[in-house]
Amino acid sequence: MLVLLPPSEGKASSGRGAPLKTESLSLPGLTAAREAVLTELVELCAGDEDKAREVLGLSEGLRGEVAKNAELRTAGARPAGEIYTGVLYDALGLASLDTAAKRRAGRSLLVFSGLWGAVRVTDRIPSYRCSMGVKLPGLGALGAHWRTPMASVLPEVAGGGLVLDLRSAAYAAAWKPKGEVAGRTASVRVLHAPTRKVVSHFNKATKGRIVRSLLTDGADPKGPAELVGALRDLGYVVEAEAPAKAGQAWALDVLVDEVH
Numbered sequence: 001m002l003v004l005l006p007p008s009e010g011k012a013s014s015g016r017g018a019p020l021k022t023e024s025l026s027l028p029g030l031t032a033a034r035e036a037v038l039t040e041l042v043e044l045c046a047g048d049e050d051k052a053r054e055v056l057g058l059s060e061g062l063r064g065e066v067a068k069n070a071e072l073r074t075a076g077a078r079p080a081g082e083i084y085t086g087v088l089y090d091a092l093g094l095a096s097l098d099t100a101a102k103r104r105a106g107r108s109l110l111v112f113s114g115l116w117g118a119v120r121v122t123d124r125i126p127s128y129r130c131s132m133g134v135k136l137p138g139l140g141a142l143g144a145h146w147r148t149p150m151a152s153v154l155p156e157v158a159g160g161g162l163v164l165d166l167r168s169a170a171y172a173a174a175w176k177p178k179g180e181v182a183g184r185t186a187s188v189r190v191l192h193a194p195t196r197k198v199v200s201h202f203n204k205a206t207k208g209r210i211v212r213s214l215l216t217d218g219a220d221p222k223g224p225a226e227l228v229g230a231l232r233d234l235g236y237v238v239e240a241e242a243p244a245k246a247g248q249a250w251a252l253d254v255l256v257d258e259v260h
Helices: 028-046 049-056 064-070 087-092 099-108 142-158 179-183 200-217 224-233
Strands: 002-005 109-113 117-120 163-165 185-192 237-241 250-256
Touching: 002 200, 028 049, 028 064, 028 117, 028 142, 049 064, 087 200, 099 109, 099 200, 117 142, 179 185, 185 200, 185 224, 200 224, 200 250, 224 237, 224 250
Parallel strands: 002 109, 002 163, 163 185, 185 250
Antiparallel strands: 109 117, 237 250
């Protein structure tokens, strides 16, 4: 099972670990594309601060993020699972998983990123600020920048099992499973049961809880139909229909009343 996650906008501090080594990150086929984004981002943020804020879409109150980006090559690095914070990652609670579940997380979770493309939660990265929606002056839109290398690397990473896609739209645009991989891909939408509307907090927290439940239980569904059964066994209310055509992803709705 491969689980595709969005990053979090908020991130923990880099800490005092050894600096980033892009060649040590997982998915080495993305190294050249990572270096291209990293080089331009560092140069941008080491120059005109106001221009950098404009490009990155940062408010005056987030001016400090520009200085942080300028020092990405020398900043301390920590496991990505410790860097990403926010509602989804709080609900996922990687640090509190038992040893076996942590090993499963290291194998199966892949976090998409405007800067790194995609990293495993065990990859050591510094704290940064660069969303997939950014358009860098030299490289252009990051979503488009990542499509070609992702299309080359991700099908192999997906292997022959289930792909559980929990990404937001901006990050999903960087890689869309196709063909046989798409046929064993399931995306999840979380709906507030009384209104049947998507509510941001319910959506993020429930996705984090779903991943935690699967990791803790040791569930290893081989495809979307098996995932539906596994989630129902774990107590989730799931609505799903098989796609009309082969080679299309499944769309699952998980209904929640409230999230504690």
